[in-house]
Amino acid sequence: MKKRPDGRYQISALIGRNDNGSPKRKVVYGNTQREVKEKANDLRTKYNMGLDIDSNITVGEWDLQWLKVYKCGLEYKTLEMYNSIVKNYIVKPIGNIRLNKLKTIHIQNIVNENSDKSWIVKKFKLTINQILEQAVINDIIFRNPAIGVKLPPLEKKHTKRALSEQEEKAIKSLELDEKTKCFVYLLMYTGMRKSEALSLTINDIDKCKMLITVCKTLVFKVNQSDVKDTTKTSAGVRSIPIFEPLKDVLFNYVDSLDTEYLFTTSSGKTFSDTVYRRMWGKFEKAMGTKNITAHIFRHNFATMLYNAGVDIKEAQSILGHKSVQVTMDIYTHLSTQKRDEATKKMNAFLS
Numbered sequence: 001m002k003k004r005p006d007g008r009y010q011i012s013a014l015i016g017r018n019d020n021g022s023p024k025r026k027v028v029y030g031n032t033q034r035e036v037k038e039k040a041n042d043l044r045t046k047y048n049m050g051l052d053i054d055s056n057i058t059v060g061e062w063d064l065q066w067l068k069v070y071k072c073g074l075e076y077k078t079l080e081m082y083n084s085i086v087k088n089y090i091v092k093p094i095g096n097i098r099l100n101k102l103k104t105i106h107i108q109n110i111v112n113e114n115s116d117k118s119w120i121v122k123k124f125k126l127t128i129n130q131i132l133e134q135a136v137i138n139d140i141i142f143r144n145p146a147i148g149v150k151l152p153p154l155e156k157k158h159t160k161r162a163l164s165e166q167e168e169k170a171i172k173s174l175e176l177d178e179k180t181k182c183f184v185y186l187l188m189y190t191g192m193r194k195s196e197a198l199s200l201t202i203n204d205i206d207k208c209k210m211l212i213t214v215c216k217t218l219v220f221k222v223n224q225s226d227v228k229d230t231t232k233t234s235a236g237v238r239s240i241p242i243f244e245p246l247k248d249v250l251f252n253y254v255d256s257l258d259t260e261y262l263f264t265t266s267s268g269k270t271f272s273d274t275v276y277r278r279m280w281g282k283f284e285k286a287m288g289t290k291n292i293t294a295h296i297f298r299h300n301f302a303t304m305l306y307n308a309g310v311d312i313k314e315a316q317s318i319l320g321h322k323s324v325q326v327t328m329d330i331y332t333h334l335s336t337q338k339r340d341e342a343t344k345k346m347n348a349f350l351s
Contacts, residue, residue: 001033009033013040057140059102060095066131076219076226085127089120099135104145115152125149160333162300163188167292174286180279182253183263187294189246191301191319194294195219196236198271199227200262205254210242214320220273227261227270233322240318299330306334 001011009030016024026043030036063086071082094106107128111121125146132144163171171184186197190212199216206213215237219226231237242250259268265275284290298319305315316327 001036004029007031009036011036011040013043015043057099058095059097059099060091062099062135062140063090063095063131066134070130070134076221081123082127085120085123086131089114089124090128090131100141102132102141102145104148107146107149111149111151118152121151125151160299160330161296162303163292163296167287168300170287174283176283176286178253178256179263180283182249183279184283184297185246185249187297188300189243190240191298191305192240193217193232193236193298193320194276196231196320198225198263198276201260202254202257202262203260205242205250205262207251210247211239212242214238214240218270220276223272223274225270225272231320233320235316235322236320238317238320302327302330303334306331 001009003009009032010027012025012027014023015026018024028036028039028043030039067079067082067086071079074082089110093110094102097106107125110124114121114124129144129146132141132146135141136144168188171188174181176184183197186192186200187194190197192212192214195217196214198218200212200214201216204213204215214231215229217228217231217236219228254262261270263271265271271279280294284292302315302319305318310318312324312327312331315331316324319327321327
């Protein structure tokens with residue numbers, strides 16, 4: 001131990017050997033003898049645990065390595081989500097901090113500053129926790145500083161809704177072009193996800209058996225799209241009956257096509273996100289509202305199945321839910337809703 005001219009103490013701690021066998025040392029400093037001894041002991045402990053004491057890797061540098069090594073095989077949308085969280089909520093605010101100097105307070109500050117974005121902070125914590133866990137596994141840090149981070153109370157999700165009676169009537173009376181009308185009717189009378197409907201081909205429509213085969217999804221990328229020969233889940237591969245209200249709209253549209261895919265641009269390419277939004281915007285304008293999403297039609301179709309008395313297992317198959325619990329949750333919600341409506345009617349009658 002030495003006392004420096006500025007009054008501080010220093011110790012040159014032995015932390016291992018270089019490749020040539022010479023001693024490898026690291027100098028630590030402290031305002032008191034006790035402080036500098038504790039720092040030296042901490043270094044030796046980390047060395048004995050196999051940690052990379054001399055690592056100068058920053059949070060940003062490790063994040064990019066983590067994405068490249070551990071997230072290379074993800075679906076496009078999932079990878080984009082991780083890239084966005086890493087770029088905007090990790091690299092920008094704390095990317096220059098050395099990884100082994102990162103503290104819980106750094107992470108908590110990011111959560112606090114974005115506390116009004118409940119979805120973002122939840123994804124942020126999940127992402128940075130994975131990143132730091134891998135840093136622990138790779139012996140770059142001793143502990144994961146994200147463990148002590150507290151999330152703000154998350155906002156309750158909006159209750160999923162079906163179309164109102166007024167909306168259903170309005171849709172049936174709208175003056176839409178054939179392409180938009182066919183797409184809207186497919187959503188309304190099959191419960192397909194929009195990515196499934198947008199990937200349909202003429203060969204997926206079986207007029208004889210009155211079935212639609214769902215076996216693909218359309219994935220939006222920057223200014224383009226790709227059709228993947230998989231669905232969201234393994235249960236997504238299914239056959240959906242063509243119900244009467246859809247039959248004429250679908251068949252008339254399919255008969256007018258000279259392309260493989262049902263929904264293409266004027267040049268015959270599958271929809272990009274921009275083209276899809278343009279079509280959906282026309283529908284919203286015709287409806288006079290922006291409060292209708294494609295997923296509302298999926299929930300609406302599940303409501304139709306429930307009201308028609310279709311059993312849960314059959315509904316699960318038609319909707320393509322991986323777990324029957326998802327279908328059961330919808331049915332339970334609808335059952336509760338119907339009971340509440342009956343209670344109101346009974347109370348109104350009795351009073």
